[in-house]
Amino acid sequence: MMQKIQKFGGAMFTPVLLFAFAGIVVGIGTLFTTQAIFGELASPESLWFKCWNVVLQGGWTVFRQLPLLFVVALPIGLAKKQNARCCMEALVLYLTFNYFVSIMLSQWGADLGIDLTSQAEGGSHLTQIAGIETLDMGMFGALGISALVIFLHNRFYEKELPEWLGIFSGSTFVFMIGFFAMLPVAVLAILIWPQVQLLMSALQQFVLGAGTLGVGLFVFLEKLLIPFGLHHLLYSSFYFDNVVINGGIYSYWATQLPQLAASTEALKELAPWASYTATGFSKIFGCPGIALAFYFTAKPQNRKRLLALLIPITLTAVLCGVTEPIEFTFLFIAPVLFIVHAVLSALLAMVINLLGITGIFSGGLIEMASFNWIPLMGSHWQQYLLLFAVGLAFTGIWFVVFRFIILKLNLKTPGRQDEENVKFYSKSDYRASKSDEETLIVQKVLEALGGKENIIDVTNCATRLRVNIKDPKVVLDDQAFKALGTHGCITSGRSVQVIIGLSVAKFREQFENLL
Structure with missing residues (x-):
């Protein structure tokens, strides 16, 4: 049953990958057709409005269908x-x-x-x-x-x-x-x-x-479900269906952007139903704090190399909202840190909600800018400045708390291992290895999963290769997969998730060719 649920969650994520670009188009189109920002230039009778409205209506295709x-x-x-x-x-x-x-x-x-x-x-x-x-x-x-x-x-x-x-x-x-x-x-x-x-x-x-407490509980549960690959199931009905608002939060927010841009009232007063997309604040504010804690608690001789590895995975989390590369570097080594991470994520979401700030904040900076800051900065810039002030303060909290726990419990986070043979790989490392031995790496992952005869079926979500296997005893451990150049793996019964990154679709294609 767990295998089927995980496959379903991965399949649910496939169309969500289209939202980032569609959101950018909607955000820019809404910005340039908002009369409260551009004045008479954006009046419905103007050529400016009509041309940008064509672009805007095309951007809404994904959300309307x-x-x-x-x-x-x-x-x-x-x-x-x-x-x-x-x-x-x-x-x-x-x-x-x-x-x-x-x-x-x-x-x-x-x-x-x-x-x-x-x-x-x-x-x-x-x-x-x-x-x-x-x-x-x-x-x-x-x-x-x-x-x-x-x-x-x-x-x-x-x-x-x-x-x-x-x-x-x-x-x-x-x-x-x-x-x-x-x-x-x-x-x-x-x-x-x-x-x-x-x-x-x-x-x-x-x-x-449930108010602000409900927002915190939602964010906390969403974070805790990430290791099991079930977080999509929690938020999908809230974001894309009628549980919170007719049509789903994403779709309804897109249609309400002109009204939101025309008003200077607090966003929570205008759109209280958007409170439950606060899962992205930990991505843009929490992950940098975690990376800083890893850097300053690492052994001095390892810091230079660690910095080269931390930068790309932190930027991936901040810009794209994909946090698995950085979160999975400490999830198995120090699960207590992941629980603390979930608690801090919930607290940050609750504080921002108490300050009256809502919006589409489930992704990274690119998605947030397209849905919020680009179309709404003119009328809500004070709230957004407050959001960044609180968020950066929490970046410091993440750093202090993580640093304290790592040193207090002597956790073997990246850069602190007694043996540095096992590491997580940067994007440049991964691309270099692919250019020379791409097929060989896929072959090694297949062997680490027990070979062809141990594979039942394979799918993928945004970053993970999801494989159902016959015998979990022959599958190698998480660190063995990291040594191959992946970001690790999770084994739950006969379901294995290999953390590949954003290139997982191509990786799956080569994997299936070997099968």
């Missing part, structure tokens, strides 16, 4: 064969499902208290999917249908039919079975989902009612 995006993305990570064909099957059957729901509601919706003629917006429980007015099931509906199609695909795609029925084999056979399966699923959806929507509304009020 999230259900379709997740429907197509899930098979990439979960289909066991012919992933691309499964993506097509999932898309077609999801559209078929919504057409079924739409026609059923148009004929019997009045008996269920659902008026299909009402405008598809928050209070109507309706939405539009690819031009189809249907029940608003958000990401849950999209993932549910996609998961069902993946199940059908994995089971029936290679079903052998008589030769005279060969034209109906493969994707066509999956579509045929899925077509009839969507009929009862659509009936169940229109009977059950309206009640679920009422429960979700109650959940939203409960979450919002």
Whole structure:
């Protein structure tokens, strides 16, 4: 079960990788079309506004089509064969499902208290999917249908039919079975989902009612789930679905940027629902403090070399929001530091929330700038300056606390090991080794996992190669994987996650070629 959950979490992360660029486009487009900042130049009648509005509307594509995006993305990570064909099957059957729901509601919706003629917006429980007015099931509906199609695909795609029925084999056979399966699923959806929507509304009020304490608890749990690769499951429904706000925090924030830019009120007053994206503050403020603590507690003879290694992994965390390279350097060596890291992350999020600052703050500096500072700096610069002041103060707290614990407990963090044979690798080291012996490194990782015969299947998320194995006893330990040039590995039962970095997609392709 844990293996399946981890694979699901990795698949969920695939479309999230598109958000950084889409967010930059939305941020810049919103900035240049905000009349409160550019005055008459940005009036809706001006050529300036109309040209930038074209760019802005294109940037919103990802956020307005999230259900379709997740429907197509899930098979990439979960289909066991012919992933691309499964993506097509999932898309077609999801559209078929919504057409079924739409026609059923148009004929019997009045008996269920659902008026299909009402405008598809928050209070109507309706939405539009690819031009189809249907029940608003958000990401849950999209993932549910996609998961069902993946199940059908994995089971029936290679079903052998008589030769005279060969034209109906493969994707066509999956579509045929899925077509009839969507009929009862659509009936169940229109009977059950309206009640679920009422429960979700109650959940939203409960979450919002927890206030600042709820924000801290959310950030703490998200951090603790990172070693298990389950953190995506915690935040995805908050960020991309209707648990907190209709359409998800990311999507709704993008649509509200013009109103936010036009007001100087505290951001928490304008968008209290955005409080739960505060997981990124530890990335841009906490990781530099951790790196400083590692440097100043390292042996003097190791500091120069350690600095060359700390700089790229810290910049990766700060700029891109990818913290695994630095966090996994101490997670296994000193897990107490990771717990302290989670506590400090929660405290920082709570302090910033108490100061009335909310926004899209789950990624690194690039994402934060595109969603917040670029479009909103003109009207909320005082709050952002306060945010940086508090954040930098917490950088100092991270440094002092980590330094104290490392020295007090004599923890063997990077640069303090008695033997320096095991190290984490910089980006330049990794690229140099790839240019000469790229295939050899992948081969060694495969051997460290027990060889081909020990591999069940393989997927990846943003930074990790996720492998299900037959016998965990033959898999080498974390330090052995680090010695190969990776950032280490996590073994949980028959599930192994090898920390590769942002080049994991290419690494997986070569790994699968060897299989």
